[in-house]
Amino acid sequence: xxxxxxVSVLCVMISSCHNKSITGVIYNDTLxxxxxxxxxxxxxxxxxxxxPWFPTMLNYKAFIRQVGDSLExxxxxxxxxxxxxxxxxxxxxxxxxxxxxxxxxLDRDMDSSAMFRATRRMVQQADSxxxxxxxxIKTPFEPYWQSYTQGLLRRLxxxxxxxxxxxxNEPLYFDPVPDRDKEEAVAxxxxxxHWVRTYAPHQLFTIATAEPIEVFEWDPSLLPVDFVxxxxxxxxxxLSEMWWYSHYCGxxxxxxxxxxxxxxxSVPYEWQYMFMFNTWFSAISLGAIGYGWWEFQDHPEGVNFxxxxxxxxxxxxHRKHSVPFFSYWVCLGFDEHPHLPVNYYNMLAYSNIMxxxxxxxxxxxxxxxxxxxxxxxxxxxxxxxxxxxxxGRFTLYSNDYNVHFEVSAxxxxxxxxxxxxxxxxxxxxxxxxxxxxxxxxxxxIDYKPYLNHRFDDIESFSMDFDSSHFFRHSxxxxxxxxxxxxxxxx
Numbered sequence: 001x002x003x004x005x006x007v008s009v010l011c012v013m014i015s016s017c018h019n020k021s022i023t024g025v026i027y028n029d030t031l032x033x034x035x036x037x038x039x040x041x042x043x044x045x046x047x048x049x050x051x052p053w054f055p056t057m058l059n060y061k062a063f064i065r066q067v068g069d070s071l072e073x074x075x076x077x078x079x080x081x082x083x084x085x086x087x088x089x090x091x092x093x094x095x096x097x098x099x100x101x102x103x104x105x106l107d108r109d110m111d112s113s114a115m116f117r118a119t120r121r122m123v124q125q126a127d128s129x130x131x132x133x134x135x136x137i138k139t140p141f142e143p144y145w146q147s148y149t150q151g152l153l154r155r156l157x158x159x160x161x162x163x164x165x166x167x168x169n170e171p172l173y174f175d176p177v178p179d180r181d182k183e184e185a186v187a188x189x190x191x192x193x194h195w196v197r198t199y200a201p202h203q204l205f206t207i208a209t210a211e212p213i214e215v216f217e218w219d220p221s222l223l224p225v226d227f228v229x230x231x232x233x234x235x236x237x238x239l240s241e242m243w244w245y246s247h248y249c250g251x252x253x254x255x256x257x258x259x260x261x262x263x264x265x266s267v268p269y270e271w272q273y274m275f276m277f278n279t280w281f282s283a284i285s286l287g288a289i290g291y292g293w294w295e296f297q298d299h300p301e302g303v304n305f306x307x308x309x310x311x312x313x314x315x316x317x318h319r320k321h322s323v324p325f326f327s328y329w330v331c332l333g334f335d336e337h338p339h340l341p342v343n344y345y346n347m348l349a350y351s352n353i354m355x356x357x358x359x360x361x362x363x364x365x366x367x368x369x370x371x372x373x374x375x376x377x378x379x380x381x382x383x384x385x386x387x388x389x390x391x392g393r394f395t396l397y398s399n400d401y402n403v404h405f406e407v408s409a410x411x412x413x414x415x416x417x418x419x420x421x422x423x424x425x426x427x428x429x430x431x432x433x434x435x436x437x438x439x440x441x442x443x444x445i446d447y448k449p450y451l452n453h454r455f456d457d458i459e460s461f462s463m464d465f466d467s468s469h470f471f472r473h474s475x476x477x478x479x480x481x482x483x484x485x486x487x488x489x490x
Contacts, residue, residue, distance in 0.1 A: 030197065031226065037160035038202040039132065041226055044252045045289050055163075056326055057098035057134065057292030058091050058312070059257060063105060064118050071114040073103065073122035079297050081317030084122065087296065088129035094312065095326030099126055100134040100256065100292055104169060112148050116155040127161035134256075136166040136208070140192065141176065149192075153199035164204040166256075167192050170231060171218040172210040180217045182414070182487060189223045208256050211237075212244045213385060213406075215372050220249040221410035222487065227289070229256035233306060235275065235447045235463055236348055239282055239341040244387060246286035248370035248410045254290030255283050259310035262320065267309070271453070273322035274461035280325070282463075285335040304443065342467040345386050346397040348445055351472040352435045355396040355422065357479035359388045359407065361486070367392025368484055371409035375402035382441045397473060400438040405479075412484040424477040 034040045039048050046053045061076035062084070075084055082090070091099055101122065106115065119135070126133045140149040149167075156162050168174075171185070189207060196205040204226045207218065211232075214220060220228045228249045232241040238258060245253050258279050262272035276293070283291050298311035312323050343349065359371040371388040377400040386396045388409075396402065401424070408414030432438075450469055452462040 032197070032204060033201045035160075035202040039160075039163035039204065040202075041204065041252065055098040055132065055134075055254065055290035055292070056096050057100050057254075057256070057290060058094070058096045059100045059102060059292060059295040060087070060091070061102045061295065062122070064103070064107070064110065064115050071110060071118040073101070073118050076299075078299050078301065078315065080315070085125050085129065088126050088131055091296070092130045094323050096131070098132045098134060098163070098290075098292070100136060100166070101126075102136045102169070104136045104138050106138045106148075108144055108148075112151060115148075116152055119152065120156055120159065123156065123159050123162045127159070132161050132163045134164045134166055134206075135162060136169055139168045139174075141188075150195055150199055153195055153203075157200040157203065160202070162203060164206055164226075165196060165200070166206050166208050166229060168207045168218075170208055170210040172214050175217065179416070182217060182219050182222060185218045186222050186224070189218075189225065193224045206256075211385070212241055212248075212372050212387070213374055215410055216374070216406055216408050216414050219408070219410060220245070220251065220253075225251065227251060228253040229292075230254070231257035231294075233258060233294075234442065234445075235260065236343060236445065236450060236465075237442075238279055239463055240344045240347045242279075242283060242286055242288070243338075243341055243344060244370065244372075246288070250410060252289050253287075254292065255279070255288055256290075256292045257294040258292070259294040259306075261306045261309035262322070263305075263309045264314075264320075267448075269321040271451075271461060272320065273325060274453075275463070276322050276325050278461070278463045281335070282338065285338040342465050343470040345389075345395050346470040348384065348440075348442060349450065349469045350384060350397040350399045350440075351474075352399045352438075353397070353401060353424070353475045353477065354473040355398070355402055355477045355479055357394055357396075357482060359392045359394065359409065359482040359484060361412075362483040363485065368409045368412065371407060371412070371482070371484065373482075374406040376404040377401060377438070378403045380404065381439055396479075397470075399435060399440055401432060407482050407484070409484055412486055414484075419479065422477045422479055424475050426475045428474060430474060 031041050036049060039046055039053060062073050064071050065074045073084060075087055123133050137149060138145050140146040193205050196203060206225045206227055206229045207223055208229045208231055209218060209220050228251045230245045230253055232238045260272045260275035261267060262269050280291055294310050296311060297313040298309050298315045299307055300315045302308035312320055314320060359368040360366060361368055369388055369390045373386050373394050373396055374383060375396050375398060376383045382400055384398050386394050388394045403420055404418055406416045450465050453460050
């Protein structure tokens with residue numbers, strides 16, 4: 001019946017979840033118990049012993065390995081030149097006050113008590129250097145890791161330097177269950193939060209979300225985290241994605257990961273410095289209560305250019321030009337009236353096709369603002385996103401015809417569907433096979449032509465894009481009305 005409805009009226013009817021309760025969930029929305037020396041949340045901001053506290057965070061990869069007669073937390077193999085303690089001292093000297101230790105790759109054959117002791121020593125080493133620790137743990141889906149996590153929370157609950165636990169890095173990419181229902185994601189996160197409140201009552205709990213399309217499954221507005229940790233990369237996407245999180249996640253939020261790869265060849269180190277300047281200023285202006293950079297050192301064996309060169313040290317351990325930023329510029333002011341990024345509705349400057357539509361609440365017909373609309377072309381090789389405005393309207397720009405869709409909004413239902421019979425206006429009669437850059441996906445888009453800069457003046461580097469790039473199209477279509485229903489938490 002749904003397929004017939006799509007064909008006949010081009011109206012996307014999202015299956016109703018109204019009156020559908022999320023049952024059997026230990027949903028605890030209380031904040032941690034304040035205690036001396038521990039970071040707390042107050043009025044949507046972090047505080048430490050009653051004073052405002054802002055985490056400036058560097059991401060750091062680590063593993064637990066056998067060293068002599070004991071297990072120890074050690075730096076990633078590609079972090080050349082120095083011990084864990086030396087690296088922590090270096091990070092403090094660069095102006096950071098937090099290290100996010102990514103300790104999520106563990107061996108279950110190791111003795112768990114010894115792993116607890118190794119992790120404890122690592123936190124104490126960071127504390128001695130003057131750093132607080134956010135700990136990214138092995139996501140506890142399996143019974144073994146559930147038991148391990150509860151033991152870890154108990155054993156480290158007396159360490160104020162361990163200010164926050166990150167239970168899951170980017171569910172969008174790493175959830176082992178595809179198309180997980182929002183209700184199930186909330187139930188899982190609620191159980192994790194219950195453990196933190198029970199075994200580590202003074203420490204904070206978060207989940208690291210990626211793109212705004214996380215709203216389809218691990219909806220940040222529903223997850224019972226203390227604060228949202230969002231990750232965003234690529235200059236064409238960063239400002240738009242921060243804007244969406246700042247307006248629609250409904251919780252205190254931080255930038256947990258961002259970065260610009262720089263090899264001082266195709267991308268000068270100065271660009272990385274100015275990217276840091278721009279994203280820091282924008283994050284603060286949009287209300288972020290923390291900022292984190294990926295990562296400590298370049299990874300020459302990374303899977304792509306972005307993974308290889310985002311470090312603040314090169315692969316030989318030499319400091320890059322962007323390092324002094326956190327020592328000299330973190331007291332920057334902020335824009336009290338930040339502006340909507342010009343590419344918010346067309347982040348990647350697609351220019352062939354514009355598909356319009358509207359999203360409304362199924363119960364009362366009111367417009368839904370901040371809904372995320374995702375489209376894919378026929379062979380699923382290219383996907384693109386957009387958002388609804390205050391009237392519930394959206395414009396989805398693409399370089400190829402959209403066939404597969406997914407639509408959702410914070411706190412609302414979602415559904416994936418196909419729609420092959422949208423009527424497009426094609427006044428020039430362009431053959432689909434002749435559309436330029438049809439297969440241009442995110443990783444293939446060179447952002448450099450869109451940045452405003454002069455090679456002889458790094459201060460001119462800007463991510464305030466020229467709007468002329470983002471509102472061009474040759475073909476138009478209308479998808480009609482999308483209807484969503486509110487989810488109910490109990």
